Amino acid sequence: MFPLGRTRPPSLAPCASLGRPTPHAAAWWHAPGTLVVATPELARRVLAESPQDFCVPEVFSSGTTATVINDPRSVRTERNSAAKNAMSGPWVDQRTPQLVEFIDRYLDEHPIPRRWAVLPTLYDLTSALATFLCLGLACPMWQEIAASLRQATPGAVATDRAGLRQGRRLREFDVQAQRVTDALHQLLQRRRTQPNSTKGSVLDLLAHGGEPDGQPSGWSDEARVETLWFMLYTAQTAPAMATSWLLYLLAHHPEVQQGLRHEAHQPASQTAASHLIRTREAGSESLRLYPPTWLLGRTVRQDTKIDGHLVQPGDQVRVAVQLIQRDERFFPDPHRFHPARWEPGGPAGQAPRGAYLPFGLGTHFCRGTAWVHALTGLTVAALLRRYEFTTPRRPQVRPRLAGHLEPTHLTLLCSRTS
Numbered sequence: 001m002f003p004l005g006r007t008r009p010p011s012l013a014p015c016a017s018l019g020r021p022t023p024h025a026a027a028w029w030h031a032p033g034t035l036v037v038a039t040p041e042l043a044r045r046v047l048a049e050s051p052q053d054f055c056v057p058e059v060f061s062s063g064t065t066a067t068v069i070n071d072p073r074s075v076r077t078e079r080n081s082a083a084k085n086a087m088s089g090p091w092v093d094q095r096t097p098q099l100v101e102f103i104d105r106y107l108d109e110h111p112i113p114r115r116w117a118v119l120p121t122l123y124d125l126t127s128a129l130a131t132f133l134c135l136g137l138a139c140p141m142w143q144e145i146a147a148s149l150r151q152a153t154p155g156a157v158a159t160d161r162a163g164l165r166q167g168r169r170l171r172e173f174d175v176q177a178q179r180v181t182d183a184l185h186q187l188l189q190r191r192r193t194q195p196n197s198t199k200g201s202v203l204d205l206l207a208h209g210g211e212p213d214g215q216p217s218g219w220s221d222e223a224r225v226e227t228l229w230f231m232l233y234t235a236q237t238a239p240a241m242a243t244s245w246l247l248y249l250l251a252h253h254p255e256v257q258q259g260l261r262h263e264a265h266q267p268a269s270q271t272a273a274s275h276l277i278r279t280r281e282a283g284s285e286s287l288r289l290y291p292p293t294w295l296l297g298r299t300v301r302q303d304t305k306i307d308g309h310l311v312q313p314g315d316q317v318r319v320a321v322q323l324i325q326r327d328e329r330f331f332p333d334p335h336r337f338h339p340a341r342w343e344p345g346g347p348a349g350q351a352p353r354g355a356y357l358p359f360g361l362g363t364h365f366c367r368g369t370a371w372v373h374a375l376t377g378l379t380v381a382a383l384l385r386r387y388e389f390t391t392p393r394r395p396q397v398r399p400r401l402a403g404h405l406e407p408t409h410l411t412l413l414c415s416r417t418s
């Protein structure tokens, strides 16, 4: 069992902006044409059980800003099947030693300062890791692509209400996205003449059609590039946020932090991602409190009723992930960081399907969970082996409910472990 933390981080009231009319309201209109749902039953219905009534929107807008991912539906099916192959547990497990080496080298070359602005470093690290996994370390263009991705990301994720600023940032994002797309086309071409240049990467898999046995799939290069782009983009945004939130919670809970540090120091053979059991439980709890994808969106396809509200084609339904995950009916003492609830047989296992949704549900369930657990777990373990984290006297983190739930201004105090 984990000891419970003595200090508690500020609860950072979840999703007040969604305007829930009563504490347990199941569904309500947030704006004309936008219905919010906040129970596991309704989440199941919207995300998993009624594909005839709801579909994924082309561009997802959280209401304050738009997250633009170049994601035409035509490539989604192919992309997801390739993603399933590339991101399976065994594929990731095979790469664990390389990932550990990569993260260790990165941290040796980029020592963490005493006052550490967490998110920019983690964006930097995850974009390098994403490029490594997707394109292979030997890829000659990987540094350039990682830099483009880093520049593009704040444009997409950290936009805010200020219309002018948003417009400029989204234009920046478009420019960087085009650079990445061009570079990926070139890489694909190069891969055909130099098959070893990206060996073992997702690019390598896609060059074979996305199937491990290399069956030709009839994919266009556009579809391959879209797939790579999606994975590169996704793998370097949400995992950086998830890792930042976990570090934030660990800084507030020194006992839990110490427990994970002990686990991180276990002999190398024991520290493969799948063996970082406590770290994974803490990660699950962190994703419960601060899910980077705090809202999921669907577009209504045909007239239907949700909890008595008539929704019509074109209306939007938002599943309030963070609200559901902080409902005391499913997670007692819901605002408390309590990783032990995820132990085998623990109370989190009793929650109904649809009460825990950091990776969605149903057809569009996240294909990257093996990557996320590996990237988050191995990064946190490497950091804890080197550093101790505490919070400054006046913690300044602000959850920004943009496209993702982003811990802006998160600063931690770091000291070297002895």
Ligand code: HEM
Pocket: 047, 056, 076, 079, 080, 083, 087, 230, 231, 232, 234, 235, 236, 238, 239, 242, 291, 292, 293, 296, 297, 357, 358, 359, 360, 361, 363, 364, 365, 366, 367, 368, 369, 371, 372
């Ligand atoms: C902490 C990190 C991550 C979180 C919180 C997350 C969350 C999600 C969620 C909530 C969905 C469902 C979207 C919906 O139903 O509309 C999703 C789908 C997906 N994710 Fe992730 N994800 C993460 C990382 C990744 C990574 C690293 C990859 C791959 C590199 C990835 C690949 C995918 C794919 C392929 C889908 C399916 C999309 C679709 O069907 O349209 N995810 N993810």
